[in-house]
Amino acid sequence: SQKIEQNSEALNIQEGKTATLTCNYTNYSPAYLQWYRQDPGRGPVFLLLIRENEKEKRKERLKVTFDTTLKQSLFHITASQPADSATYLCASRNYGGSQGNLIFGKGTKLSVKP
């Protein structure tokens, strides 16, 4: 069955460092991967999308890569700040369902210490 996994439940880093979060997928080849941010007590918020023909995508301090050989997407936050502390989810299309359906990873909780 299609699986999307975020290997780390939690990541702790120091302010100013680059945070790198990993998303791996198995048993399918998604056309794109999406990344969301979720703060405690709130719904996820869409951040970035990368398509399979794009190696890298950037938005301000965020960078996402997509390696179809490794079946992996990396999400980077450069010059991290305490305000970046949140849970980050990756998601991809669920080919078993409607075209818009997504399957989500369980998330990685990022803590940025001052």
Place this chain on the structure above:
Amino acid sequence: NAGVTQTPKFQVLKTGQSMTLQCAQDMNHNSMYWYRQDPGMGLRLIYYSASEGTTDKGEVPNGYNVSRLNKREFSLRLESAAPSQTSVYFCASSESLQTGTSAGEQYFGPGTRLTVT
């Protein structure tokens, strides 16, 4: 633009009681979704509606029913609540992929925290 709104924000039910969670979006999206989020389980799709007038089961539909009332509104009903339905429920919406401009990025509401005792 309010985006996606959900009511209520919190609810406590006794086992066997029923209730309806309401969701509305003002982004003119065709597709709407209901998820539940549990610790260690991530977001799981309960039901979705690809367009007005259609609904389909997701990964965990048992114990729930939905109604796509119109393009804006999508409700989730628990007919006989069980403690296993204690969870945080999120509604989301997206453009359909047929528009050609969307890759299905979803916009979420603030959630409903439901406790069933």
